[in-house]
Amino acid sequence: MLLQEKLINIIKEKCEKDPRVSACMMYGSFTKDEGDKYSDVEFYIFLKTAEIEEFQSDDWIRGVAPYDLHFINEFGSEVVVFSNLIRGEFHFQSESEIEVIKTFKETGVFPDTESMFIYDVTGRLEACLDYLQGEGPDRLTNNNVNFAFNNFVNTWIMGINVLKRGEAARSLECLTYVQKYVLQLIRVHEKSVERWLNATKNLEDDVSEKAYSEYTSITAKLDKEELYHAYSNALTVVERLECLLADHYKFDIDSAFLKKLHAYLTNRI
Template sequence: MLPQENLIRRVRQLCHDDPRLVAALMYGSFAQGKADEHSDIEFWLFFDAAPDPHAWLAAVGDTLHVVVNEFGAHVVFFPGLIRGEFHFAQANDISSVRSWPALSGPPDRMIVVDRTGELRQALESLPAEPPHPTTPAEVAEVCGRFANWLLLAHHVTARGELLRAADALTHADRHLLWMVRLAENRTDHWLTPSRQAEADLPPNVIQALGKDPATTWALGRRYWQQLAHRHDFPVPEALFHELDAAING
């Protein structure tokens, strides 16, 4: 048994015992049934009377540190470097679940507490998989966004801002992964295209990522042309010509 499962059982018990809590759900790898020893535990908690988050989390188990991340979630570092992510929300926020792009797992695995039935209704309104670009305009937009970040990486590299270039290239690589997933019909992990990329995508793609703008452009150029041919939209030949000359020297 994974140590995360003991923490999950404790969270479930706290949820059931807390009268302030209207609904709670688990998401991520454990909700999907795909967790391993490296997986986080992740929850949304909906209260009609807000608790003290730090006190509530301390009741889950020993903690090494708690921080509120840039998305407003409380991230907990448990012993063994287990990471927990907890979103403390109000009961009237349950309806916002309907705006999520897709389910994180089967509703029965996700739901921890649902005292009103509203959470189940919200979850069952979601698609099983997130939508991905399908029209020529949508696919072309992904390719154009790839070029946007790639060109920025090229310019700041030439300026000598190498850390900024690495950051921009990371964004270019993310869009390249989306392009590859579309071209290879591997859209399973669309929201996080790097997830299981080593297993999902061709080895030459994995080897090319994160190296330099020229390597990224060579791969992206090929996939852009492939997608343009498949979805019948024009390739911006003038842009290709200038990128070839600038990036390849």
């Protein structure tokens, strides 16, 4: 049994024994049959409303397993690095907020909602998880494709501008966003959009060898010439995708505009 699976079992047992806990659900890799020894463990734990003010999450998590680090990340999640270096993510909320689960439906596909169920005394958790079943949001839409193309242009121009200014480090940061939107367009073309919000996850298995090679070509280290090369390749990849997707989707950019970007790139002033 994986160490993560042992932690999951401990958390389930702890929820069942703690009268303050009303419900608990798990999300992430272990609910999608993708969990391995490198995976995180991730939970929403709903508490009785009367207990939420006095509840000490650090003490509760310490009762699961020893940890070396516990903090709130930029998204408001409680992140724990257990002493065995397994990463945990926890959301402790009032049971009155359990309907928040239904908002997850817009984030992706949940193939096995039964595996997400950990514990419940409210009688409401199962219904919320059932709501997540079925197909995820439709990503193959004009709006999504247009969004990806437009944001590619926005981040591409910003990245080139700061690179021309001499800010290579900032340009490298911009490149990560360029890559994100290129990957979303690649996934649209290959109809592999289940991981729309996390486009690099399982990329090695999700896309074709050609697409993976194209992604490789738009990566770079912190080197001015490598960055120019990556931005140039990104534009070439997007030109191909614009041509391939134009017959199926409506979007704002066209080949003439992309050629204009090529000219701007070539004129390194």
